[in-house]
Amino acid sequence: MKHFVCKGGCGGVSEVEGFCEADGCPNQWQPFEECDCEDGKHFMEGNESADSKITVKDSNGNELKDGDSVVLIKDLPLRGSSAVYKRGTKVSNIKLTDNPEEIDCRIEGSAIVLRTEFLKKV
Ligand SMILES: [Zn+2]
Ligand SMILES: [Zn+2]
Structure with a gap:
């Protein structure tokens, strides 16, 4: 419909054409944009924000977001060293990247990139 x-960015939705009346909205008194999404996400043409397009998922298909915590579901050898991050290692405060298959995080103070297929959200 x-x-x-x-x-x-005020989140204003209307069933009829009109103008945003929200105080403080940067688009106050600007016309609403027509949308016919069914998921309530209001895909909008011209909205190029990468965040709204990429969905990052863990090995179970759960959506991952900045700041989530995950655990490794596999022993992961660290490239270029003999260290291995053990299965079950908890990683807090992940950061999404431009690549939906990878996230940035820190383990024991080291900044590393992990593949989401080896992660499970906790
Ligand atoms: Zn608004
Ligand atoms: Zn919509």
């Missing part, structure tokens, strides 16, 4: 959303 067609609806109209504010692109100013």
Whole structure:
């Protein structure tokens, strides 16, 4: 069903065409944009934010977000060293990257990139 959303970030949604009236919205008094999404995510043309397009998933298909904690589901050898990150190692405060198959994180103070297929959200 067609609806109209504010692109100013206020989250305004209307069933009829109109203007955003939210105080403090950068798009206040700007016309709503037409949208006909069914998932409520209001995909909007011209919205090039990578965050809204890429969905990063762990090995179980659960969505991962910045700041999530994950555990390794596999022993992962660290390239260029003899160290191995053990299965079950917990990693806090992950950061998404531009690549939906990889996340940035820190383990024992080292910045590393992990493949999401070896991770499980906790
Ligand atoms: Zn607005
Ligand atoms: Zn929508």
